[in-house]
Amino acid sequence: QQQVKQSPQSLIVQKGGISIINCAYENTAFDYFPWYQQFPGKGPALLIAIRPDVSEKKEGRFTISFNKSAKQFSLHIMDSQPGDSATYFCAAPDTGRRALTFGSGTRLQVQP
Amino acid sequence: DAGVIQSPRHEVTEMGQEVTLRCKPISGHNSLFWYRQTMMRGLELLIYFNNNVPIDDSGMPEDRFSAKMPNASFSTLKIQPSEPRDSAVYFCASSFPGGPGFGELFFGEGSRLTVL
Numbered sequence: 001q002q003q004v005k006q007s008p009q010s011l012i013v014q015k016g017g018i019s020i021i022n023c024a025y026e027n028t029a030f031d032y033f034p035w036y037q038q039f040p041g042k043g044p045a046l047l048i049a050i051r052p053d054v055s056e057k058k059e060g061r062f063t064i065s066f067n068k069s070a071k072q073f074s075l076h077i078m079d080s081q082p083g084d085s086a087t088y089f090c091a092a093p094d095t096g097r098r099a100l101t102f103g104s105g106t107r108l109q110v111q112p
Numbered sequence: 113d114a115g116v117i118q119s120p121r122h123e124v125t126e127m128g129q130e131v132t133l134r135c136k137p138i139s140g141h142n143s144l145f146w147y148r149q150t151m152m153r154g155l156e157l158l159i160y161f162n163n164n165v166p167i168d169d170s171g172m173p174e175d176r177f178s179a180k181m182p183n184a185s186f187s188t189l190k191i192q193p194s195e196p197r198d199s200a201v202y203f204c205a206s207s208f209p210g211g212p213g214f215g216e217l218f219f220g221e222g223s224r225l226t227v228l
Contacts, residue, residue: 034216043116043203043219044155089155098167099145100217102155 003027004092006103013110019077021106023090026071030092034100035064035075038087044102047088048075080110114138116220118204124226130192133223135204136185145217146179146189147203155203161187194227201225 005024013019025033034049050057050064050073057064063076077084090103117136125131137144145160159169161181169179176195181187191198201224205217 036217041221043205043221044217045219046216049216094157098143098162099157099160101157102147104154 003094003101004090004103006090006106008106009104010107011109013080013108015080015082015110015112017080017110019075019080019084019108019110021075021088021090021108022072023074023103024070024072025092027092028071032093033064033066033073034091035062036089036091036102038089038105044089077108080108082110082112084108085110116204116206116218118202118220118223120223121221122224122226124228125194126228127195128193129227130190131194131198131225131227133189133202133204133225135187135189135220137187137204137206138218139185141206141208141218142184143207144181144187145205145207146187147205147219149201149203149222150199158189158202191225194225196227199225199227 003026007022035047036044037047038044048059048062048064050066052068055066061078066073085108087105087107089105091100094101116138119134143162146158148156148158158171159179160167164181177191179189201222203219203222205219207217
């Protein structure tokens with residue numbers, strides 16, 4: 001069963017624009033919500049993560065917004081740069097809280 | 113510092129052959145995960161180990177797949193016999209004590225498997 005649903009599948013943004021990727025989850029027991037970034041030919045790497053006791057976390061140009069009542073969280077990339085072009089995955093711990101289940105991924109292209 | 117090391121990086125084999133993928137986790141990490149990535153199914157968790165013990169192998173697609181972790185510094189994922197539908201990128205990842213809920217997953221660069 002799909003525990004995290006991610007959208008959009010792909011996204012094209014102009015340099016300097018805002019990229020927004022959304023994720024919806026089902027299990028209210030989830031308590032850790034990371035975003036991973038993957039460049040071609042590489043493994044995913046942790047970008048930023050949030051716990052549900054806060055509604056927003058910001059690290060540089062990257063922000064996670066968390067809406068507990070809607071069971072949604074989103075990644076915002078401000079001032080998007082061509083170097084941000086990558087595939088982004090949201091994730092959440094599985095029911096047993098021992099492994100991560102990943103969303104389907106969003107391929108972001110930032111055009112110069 | 114060395115990250116998670118996977119080998120081989122690329123493997124091309126013929127249907128029916130045995131394939132063995134290898135992983136060396138980051139020293140000190142006690143959880144190890146095998147994921148498979150395809151365009152159709154995304155990143156799928158196959159199996160994970162905690163302290164060298166398999167915890168959940170419900171993601172292993174069928175009996176042709178097996179994984180072992182004989183010690184804290186080495187794991188293998190074996191496919192026997194291989195089939196074309198097994199073609200994918202296989203990732204190994206490790207994490208700090210406490211599991212991913214308390215720390216991040218560190219992924220290797222993956223093993224790209226092509227079964228002809």
